[in-house]
């Protein structure tokens with residue numbers, strides 16, 4: 001005798017089979033042309049052609065409550081994308097870039113409203129910057145030709161990539177991940193930060209609707225709503241997910257590495273700056289202010305502490321003030337520090353480890369100034385002050401627009417302290433110098449993924465320096481600034497003794 005549960009299951013299966021039969025018998029209006037109306041009956045007729053048996057998640061446009069369903073839908077979308085060839089990938093990239101540009105103001109606004117961290121102008125800029133994210137042109141095959149014929153190494157997709165995005169740039173990270181992943185022929189399932197997922201869901205839906213309208217692929221960039229640690233686990237365990245790409249702090253990096261899946265990890269940083277006085281102090285101050293105040297210092301590459309040679313210290317501090325940063329007194333720094341760090345009990349085995357107070361992360365300088373007891377001119381972008389080298393603001397990745405500046409006696413001391421503050425993350429470091437020996441010494445000692453000389457940290461991502469951008473910088477696992485190649489498998493194809501044309 002069957003149980004009520006089994007009866008319900010059988011009913012569902014019968015309904016699903018009937019619905020599929022109906023779809024096969026009646027392809028929708030867009031089927032022949034390969035274009036479908038959103039939510040129209042033509043979805044599987046067009047998108048499913050030739051792709052084998054599919055469950056056909058309909059009307060979801062990438063947004064799933066169940067992580068396993070999202071992974072299954074993304075797997076089907078991956079197969080569909082494979083059928084569309086390189087032209088399909090190019091189209092996806094064009095759609096994502098176009099939508100980021102068109103919705104930059106609105107999406108910047110909803111992200112700021114949800115997260116309450118950072119600055120609207122920079123959130124908008126980060127969405128417009130998607131234009132510069134590299135696409136399929138990055139995938140040059142490597143060819144070999146010799147007496148034994150021709151060999152080609154090609155960059156092939158993995159399939160479904162499970163991606164985790166940070167609270168600091170939710171939609172921008174998701175968008176540039178989609179661009180890189182799709183350029184390489186993959187689909188994605190995102191687990192966004194719980195404090196920044198609603199905006200990501202809105203953008204994901206819009207991306208998927210447009211991709212569906214133009215390519216008849218419905219769930220290429222899936223997202224779990226709401227994201228939880230359990231949904232991350234489900235994504236990491238799902239057999240369709242072949243690769244993880246996580247962007248965030250130490251917790252998520254550890255979780256991804258422990259998952260048993262291959263993981264591209266864009267981890268934390270605490271970028272130090274060294275000013276040795278051989279270069280232009282005004283330029284150094286301007287660059288430091290720009291980088292450290294960008295989006296209220298939320299960027300992982302952003303300047304987080306500065307070391308200045310004693311002989312040039314006062315001049316540098318004066319240059320910082322001249323270019324609009326506001327200097328706090330020692331007592332104001334103390335008041336701010338008390339509020340900026342918390343010591344959760346139970347951590348640090350008898351010596352509690354400080355944790356940055358999330359309530360102050362990414363907040364405006366005016367908010368920090370109020371807490372510090374300082375009055376600052378309207379429009380001030382950055383607060384700064386002299387601190388000792390072992391100050392919490394130096395040691396912790398504060399992600400707020402207050403910058404500690406440390407006086408050092410020598411370049412050697414500055415480099416040693418910078419290395420200590422960077423904690424071996426191998427993320428980013430900056431030097432302002434015209435001395436090649438100092439530049440080389442710091443680059444070698446810190447061994448960071450990004451090393452910028454005489455510019456702001458943003459020059460490392462192509463803003464004011466040469467190079468392409470991405471909001472996922474795979475520091476921990478060493479792939480560097482992510483690009484389409486990061487998300488590929490290298491496959492070799494060998495033709496023995498033939499096809500060489502000379």
Ligand code: NAD
Pocket residue numbers: 164165166167168191192193194229232247248249250251252255265266267268269299300397471472473474475
């Ligand atoms: P976070 O570590 O709090 O969260 C990042 C993401 O990881 C979120 O989606 C979060 O939900 C998830 N997460 C956290 N712990 C997890 C766990 N144990 N298991 C599964 N998922 C987990 O970081 P944040 O505050 O959102 O972002 C700031 C941090 O990210 C900083 O440390 C910054 O340096 C880093 N970051 C790095 C890059 C880079 O490219 N290297 C880019 C942006 C941010």
